[in-house]
Amino acid sequence: MKAYFIELIAHEAWANRILLEALARESSVAERARVVFGHFCSAPDYWLKRVRGENFREHNWWPVFDVAELSARIDHSEQTWRDFLNRMPEPVELQTFETVNQRGDKITFRVVDILTQFHNHSSHHRGQIAVLFRAAGLEPIKTDFINWALERGR
């Protein structure tokens, strides 16, 4: 199932890139949308910190980036998560990571939950950016996973 998870990473990067291209053109929605964009683009980094055992407690969930910075974040997330998954032994989905919460309690995450969570977290917020497009009289960008899959004959 490694290939399936890498598909999710590829879709995530594709959807974010075409949405960001539209934001770069549409100044009427850009300011508010960039705040939402910065938020969901920070989630993959948060989860990487957690699975790598790095300090995640001061993670900034609401960074405000310009378009060039967001583009760099998209590239970085795609590359690092793809590399991370490629290095992971199968069955990837059953790999777990132990971490501690702020009370010091041990908690365990499965890769399947992390990837499904942040992939859908991004979709949740891309849907909100589509609302901003509609409110501004613009046609939203189609970023659905099924569109991405069908365009690639998958």
Added chain:
Amino acid sequence: MDELFLRTSAEFLREFYTKIDEAVSRLDESQIWARPNAASNSIGNLLLHLAGNVRQHIISGCGGVADVRTRSQEFAATEGLPKAELLARLKQTVDEACDVLANLDPNALLERRVIQNNEVVLLRDIYHVVEHFSYHTGQIVMRSKELTAKGFGWYKHLEGT
């Protein structure tokens, strides 16, 4: 993975439904069918649309029940059911879909089937439903927050993690 994928998909659908229920329950009836502008959908439209998508792709596409969806009607509606009925119908649809997923032979996940006029691999089509549900959940939640000027506090638990 196959059984885990099916179980995870059902869990996420139920979680998204719970958020929608909370977001919609705090609204009054007039807010359910109000459109922000002529080009935008109301929350009522989105609830009908989600139920239509889940039924077509999972209950029909995976479960084999006849597909009777008329997608355009989901967006054309300008008024209709009260929120309690809309929510009950969506919950019923999600429950039926989760039952289909629980009983689906995992070996079928790599089958190609024609759903909504496209030949799709079942695994990707099921994931599409989850992702699509998440997308519109975000829209309903956003609209509810705007209308009520109140957040939800769903991620307070992460403050302790």
